[in-house]
Amino acid sequence: MGRSTHLERPGRFWQHVVATxxxxxxxxxxxxxxxxxxxxxxxxxxxxxxxxxxxxxxxIVWGVGGVAALFVLANWVVERLPARWASGLRPFVxxxxxxxxxxxxxxxxxxxxxxxSFFDAASKNFVGLTNYVFAVTDAAMRxxxxxxxxxxxxxxxxxxxxxxxxAILADRSRFEKLAKSIIFLPMAISFVGAGVIWRFIYFYRPxxxxxxxxxxxxxxxxxxxxxxxxxxQPWNNLFLVAIMIWLNTGYAMVLLSAALKGVPAELxxxxxxxxxxxxxxxxxxxxxxxxxxxxxxxxxxxxxxxKIFDIVFVMTNGNYGTEVIASQxxxxxxxxxxxxxxGAIAIILLLAVxxxxxxxxxxxxxxxxxx
Amino acid sequence: xxxxxxxxxxxxxxxxxxxxxxWTVPTFGVLVSSFRQPEALRETGWxxxxxxxxxxxxxxxxxxxxxYPDPTLPGGVAQGEDMGRSFLNSLTVTVPSTLxxxxxxxxxxxxxxxxxxxxxxxxxxxxxxxxxxxLQIALIPxxxxxxxxxxxxxxLAVWLAHTGFGLPLATYLLFxxxxxxxxxxxxxxxxxxxxxxxxxxxxxxxxxxxxxxSFAIFQFLWVWNDLxxxxxxxxxxxxxxxxxxxxxxxxxxxxxxxxxxxxxxFVTMVVPLLVFFGLQRYFVRGLLAGSVKG
Numbered sequence: 001m002g003r004s005t006h007l008e009r010p011g012r013f014w015q016h017v018v019a020t021x022x023x024x025x026x027x028x029x030x031x032x033x034x035x036x037x038x039x040x041x042x043x044x045x046x047x048x049x050x051x052x053x054x055x056x057x058x059x060i061v062w063g064v065g066g067v068a069a070l071f072v073l074a075n076w077v078v079e080r081l082p083a084r085w086a087s088g089l090r091p092f093v094x095x096x097x098x099x100x101x102x103x104x105x106x107x108x109x110x111x112x113x114x115x116x117s118f119f120d121a122a123s124k125n126f127v128g129l130t131n132y133v134f135a136v137t138d139a140a141m142r143x144x145x146x147x148x149x150x151x152x153x154x155x156x157x158x159x160x161x162x163x164x165x166x167a168i169l170a171d172r173s174r175f176e177k178l179a180k181s182i183i184f185l186p187m188a189i190s191f192v193g194a195g196v197i198w199r200f201i202y203f204y205r206p207x208x209x210x211x212x213x214x215x216x217x218x219x220x221x222x223x224x225x226x227x228x229x230x231x232x233q234p235w236n237n238l239f240l241v242a243i244m245i246w247l248n249t250g251y252a253m254v255l256l257s258a259a260l261k262g263v264p265a266e267l268x269x270x271x272x273x274x275x276x277x278x279x280x281x282x283x284x285x286x287x288x289x290x291x292x293x294x295x296x297x298x299x300x301x302x303x304x305x306x307k308i309f310d311i312v313f314v315m316t317n318g319n320y321g322t323e324v325i326a327s328q329x330x331x332x333x334x335x336x337x338x339x340x341x342x343g344a345i346a347i348i349l350l351l352a353v354x355x356x357x358x359x360x361x362x363x364x365x366x367x368x369x370x371x
Numbered sequence: 372x373x374x375x376x377x378x379x380x381x382x383x384x385x386x387x388x389x390x391x392x393x394w395t396v397p398t399f400g401v402l403v404s405s406f407r408q409p410e411a412l413r414e415t416g417w418x419x420x421x422x423x424x425x426x427x428x429x430x431x432x433x434x435x436x437x438x439y440p441d442p443t444l445p446g447g448v449a450q451g452e453d454m455g456r457s458f459l460n461s462l463t464v465t466v467p468s469t470l471x472x473x474x475x476x477x478x479x480x481x482x483x484x485x486x487x488x489x490x491x492x493x494x495x496x497x498x499x500x501x502x503x504x505x506l507q508i509a510l511i512p513x514x515x516x517x518x519x520x521x522x523x524x525x526x527l528a529v530w531l532a533h534t535g536f537g538l539p540l541a542t543y544l545l546f547x548x549x550x551x552x553x554x555x556x557x558x559x560x561x562x563x564x565x566x567x568x569x570x571x572x573x574x575x576x577x578x579x580x581x582x583x584x585s586f587a588i589f590q591f592l593w594v595w596n597d598l599x600x601x602x603x604x605x606x607x608x609x610x611x612x613x614x615x616x617x618x619x620x621x622x623x624x625x626x627x628x629x630x631x632x633x634x635x636x637f638v639t640m641v642v643p644l645l646v647f648f649g650l651q652r653y654f655v656r657g658l659l660a661g662s663v664k665g
Contacts, residue, residue, distance in 0.1 A: 105535025
């Protein structure tokens, strides 16, 4: 029966074929046209023959709109495919772009950097572990490790201590909101901006001239002689770490303050009834109750201290004994163009960050803090 | 009892006040100085500023490239800085570098949270595992790729780099949020015959707005304040340099010109500070959710 209807209407069959080919053609043409349009706009923007502001706006619209268009397009193409294919491919419309970009920008580079860390400066000859031996024995590298350790201990330690102190004080003050905003503000400032701000604080002039840097003005007012803070080894490292503390205390404070407010009041009340002093309550009840948050905060800042680069780069460029791992990396890679050594340092950085990050993520998962 | 309460009140607010002062003074000093005359700046500390010596000239010189007198130079005048252009460059870099990763991460987060496909778990672990990779590792390989496909120095190159470096955290955070949305919501949408794409764009995106906003603020500030990625992928020519690059350069070339440095520092800070004051609520929420990139 079915066959006879088919024979009766051969036109239907051809219609079907034409429709399928047409659909296929459109499915091909639309992506091609989209790509051509996006590419042409790219060329136009790169040529840069339009007024500045037009280029800025057009660039932003092109970039964001282009990505959105690619998503819509991918979905459009997949929905046009036979149902079995479509259901298999659909998830990759969603997660595919992220996976491709992550593969290209992070996963592969890790493998590639690891690979050329075993080669010489120009990535030509295999040199085995030479670069790693250099990375742990070179004088400047040892200085970096020492300084980074200082950054880790003092930087994250004092950020947490100050953050906790301010969180507790603010909790008992009428000016809580204002105080928190003030402490929090530096978080919005770039390392470079902070560098300029603190260069001004640390600015040094010989004793004969009037000091315009605040710190030296205070020293002179107290009867001392002005100090060149930035070049005074080894203390200058601490003065750089102070900038990091200034920037990060707000972060520590926000998280710790939220945790403090989560400590049940009955717990504190019970402690007071049992005759505990405020100090005992703090160390025996509050600290254990917010331990998880303290670890999260400390490890997060720890990672930041491990990777610290901008502050050193802007303030001293690694001179006067202030070198850190990331600034050494930058020098090897971009100043000396030694990709082997630079790669080895980057891998060491990865190895240092990994355990801290894993610990941090695990802690974060336990808190399940996403509101 | 009452006097003890008062005493503790004084100690609490006093200590807090001192700490707040310590935290404000550095920024405040630079802000005041940026409005002072160059000679006054060279001669006295900002705390000795006399009222009435304020001027906007520093900003004109640093943003518009206006010339200013400098007796130490042969011509007697020094060229200002063209930070206005860097400001536009920063904007061109930052806006797409914020929106593109969020878009891609939101799609991926939805895919991981609500779709079933082979390899879902493995791929998700892959994304989270990349959180540990410091971006330093990727710089040279990416730079080599860019040179091969002739992409160095374009804004597209920087957008994509920031997208790649921001994606693991963005995907992870948005996954946490999107996967916690009530399941029956989606099931009823499915029964109504909506496709995944429609559910995502019409239902999930609007519902996730708080999480998207929190992350957007962070990525925005992060990109705006970034120096390293800009140094590596943009290159230093004035046509394309962003604000942080320009300011960093000025600390070297104009280390003693405090009237330009202080004003310049504030030019780079205006946008982040506006974002900060305008959206502090989302900012705090983002922090509590874990939006911090080392």
